[in-house]
Amino acid sequence: MSKLSHYDEAGEAHMVDVSGKTATRREATAGAFVELSEAVLAALPQNPKGNPLEVARFAGIMAAKQTSSLIPMCHPLALSFVDVAATVVAGGVKIEATAATTAGTGVEMEAMVAASVAALTVYDMTKALDKGIRIREVVLLRKSGGKSGDYVRSEV
Template sequence: MTDTGLTHLDPLGRARMVDVTPKEPSHRRAIARAKVFMSADTALAVARGAIAKGDVLAVARVAGIQAAKRTPELIPLCHPLLVGAVLVNFRIEDTYIEIEAEVETVDRTGVEMEALTACSVAALTVYDMCKSRDKDMVIGEMALWEKSGGRSGHYRRAGDSHAPHDD
């Protein structure tokens, strides 16, 4: 850590990756969620499999999984991790699709960024698959919902009233 307390800066103020080599590997897990808000007609079309580009949720699931594995290529100071598991699930409501990404590893640093990246890329894929039908879609409410493992321990977002879901 620098004199300023910033962990991602070296003593000269330059960006650096935090040194995690002294840490012991441990089981770590993170869950992130986001919503893609859309018209009721579009949500119904997704549920019925009636989107012209194909199976929206199947494509978004694979996109989210790929994104979790490639997070260090996208976020400059993220450590490459051995991602052990990635689950991407959906809940279709009247005017939105909720996306949940869960990532697990046994490593020296957490997988919060991998879960958030999986969630965001899955949301962008839903948007891409549905954009010809609904130009007013909005991606929002992306947040870390839960994490476990590591020095900071367990965290669960307040207001998490429903358990992880599956489509």
């Protein structure tokens, strides 16, 4: 097993110095699932707060740009692309968030934060109808670029 890069020899957390890494195109996609009852799914188009899926999309995009403010050891990145899709599927809303950059470090955290905040926004927009809403399976789906190479999540 590799050692965790955010810890020094004394076990203290620190930000990794990526200044020596080559800037390459890096992209990551993360997903989340918001489990909703049939009643809440049926009510989505009539939400008095607006379209929850569109608000969630914008919230996810904004969140990706704030990742380094939320996660202490993340580097601020100039994102070249962020996209969030929120799709109604059987049993809830499927979220997919993609972030891309050309940098010396990856964008997995930006994609994960975007998916998480989009899912939380769906919750916020629908919680008046059901307090039992569950957010599940916030996961990295795929990534490309960087020293560790490509990754595609295998379905479990």
